Amino acid sequence: MTPDDLSNLYARYIACLNARDWDRLGDHVHADVAYNGTRIGLSGYRAMLAADVQAIPDLRFRILQTVAQPPTIAARLHFDCTPVGLLFDLPVMGRRVTFDENVFYTYADDRIVAVQSIIDKAAIAAQVCTASGP
Numbered sequence: 504m505t506p507d508d509l510s511n512l513y514a515r516y517i518a519c520l521n522a523r524d525w526d527r528l529g530d531h532v533h534a535d536v537a538y539n540g541t542r543i544g545l546s547g548y549r550a551m552l553a554a555d556v557q558a559i560p561d562l563r564f565r566i567l568q569t570v571a572q573p574p575t576i577a578a579r580l581h582f583d584c585t586p587v588g589l590l591f592d593l594p595v596m597g598r599r600v601t602f603d604e605n606v607f608y609t610y611a612d613d614r615i616v617a618v619q620s621i622i623d624k625a626a627i628a629a630q631v632c633t634a635s636g637p
Contacts, residue, residue, distance in 0.1 A: 504610070506571035512613055513576050517564050523556060525549050533614040540619075548618075559586045567603070574611060580604045591624045593631050602626040 516531040534545045543551065556562050561584050568579040581603050586595040602623045609617040 504573045504613075506573060509571040509573050509576050509610060510569055512610065513569060513571070513578065513608065514566070516615065517566060520552065520564050525553065528552070529614075531614060533611065533616040536615055537617045538620070558588060558590060559584045561585055575607055575609050577605070577607050580606065590627060591622065593624070593627050595627065595631055598631065600627050600630045 512531070519527055519531055528549055529545055532545055532548055535542060536545060536548050537543065538548060538551065559582075562582065563584070565581045565583075566578060567581045570577045581601070583599070583601045585597060585599045587597055589595065590600070603626070604620055604622045606618060606620040608615050
């Protein structure tokens with residue numbers, strides 16, 4: 504697999520997420536996928552994404568940057584959204600927030616087998632604290 508092939512696979516995965524096409528998630532994510540070191544499987548991964556969308560109805564995954572070195576692709580994703588309640592235990596409660604996620608994906612057989620994610624929760628906290636006052 505070339506870096507371009509991997510980048511194209513990843514772009515199709517992000518399009519699947521943005522379309523909320525959970526029935527096709529298995530085309531992009533391995534049945535035995537691990538998230539941050541824990542094997543959660545495809546059903547756990549799907550449930551995690553569905554919960555994210557329930558908490559953030561306007562969730563859109565926007566790719567800011569990728570670096571592909573097969574079998575791994577690193578991405579910086581940007582989110583500009585309005586969570587309806589708590590987000591990462593922060594009382595966002597319907598306010599618009601922006602934040603980034605830095606994530607590494609490992610592929611095997613053209614599907615994601617491992618995800619290592621770090622979300623910029625400090626950026627969300629700073630916006631929530633600013634919005635709610637001192």
